[in-house]
Amino acid sequence: MRGYIIRNASQTDIPAVRAMQERSMWVLGGDFYHASEIAGFLTEFGTMDDAIVDEGHFFVAESDRGALIGSGGWTRSRPSYANGLGDEGQYTGEPTVRSVFVDPAAVRRGIASAIMQRIERDAGEHGIRTLHLTATLSGIALYEHLGYQAEKAMTVCLSDKTRFACVSMAKQLPKSREQAA
Numbered sequence: 001m002r003g004y005i006i007r008n009a010s011q012t013d014i015p016a017v018r019a020m021q022e023r024s025m026w027v028l029g030g031d032f033y034h035a036s037e038i039a040g041f042l043t044e045f046g047t048m049d050d051a052i053v054d055e056g057h058f059f060v061a062e063s064d065r066g067a068l069i070g071s072g073g074w075t076r077s078r079p080s081y082a083n084g085l086g087d088e089g090q091y092t093g094e095p096t097v098r099s100v101f102v103d104p105a106a107v108r109r110g111i112a113s114a115i116m117q118r119i120e121r122d123a124g125e126h127g128i129r130t131l132h133l134t135a136t137l138s139g140i141a142l143y144e145h146l147g148y149q150a151e152k153a154m155t156v157c158l159s160d161k162t163r164f165a166c167v168s169m170a171k172q173l174p175k176s177r178e179q180a181a
Helices: 013-027 035-044 078-087 111-125 140-145
Strands: 002-010 058-063 070-073 096-104 128-137 148-159 162-174
Touching: 002 070, 002 111, 002 128, 002 148, 013 035, 013 070, 013 096, 035 162, 058 096, 058 111, 058 162, 078 148, 096 148, 111 128, 111 140, 128 140
Parallel strands: 096 128
Antiparallel strands: 002 058, 058 070, 070 096, 128 162, 148 162
């Protein structure tokens, strides 16, 4: 038994999701970013755009005790952090994985992989053939393990001139049974 379920997120989940995401960013991102980079990114852009929850393609992992221990989804909406990408951030509306986080107390249990599988299945059911994402440095190994290919290194420039490194990645999704027929 996994000890958690993956379900669609609701607006009422947002405060708990944000708190979990910020803990994750501080703890898991701390090996890859300076505290000033994390603080600046969280202050300027946060961990997610609330509107993607309403789109119906955002998921949470909920423990058997009711705690939210993971999150992630996909959208065609332009991410708020794209404003900091300058010319690199020319957003064309491609389906993008967003806000994949796992609570630091729940890492190495397959939660991020399970969320990504749910995201990919949902995207495939909506006719998406390629998913894109902007990986934090702490997430690159996971995405590579799941078959995402790095496209280019990028930096989000914060208003105080701090630079937050990331990598754009993409993955071709397998055709669904309906698409293959």
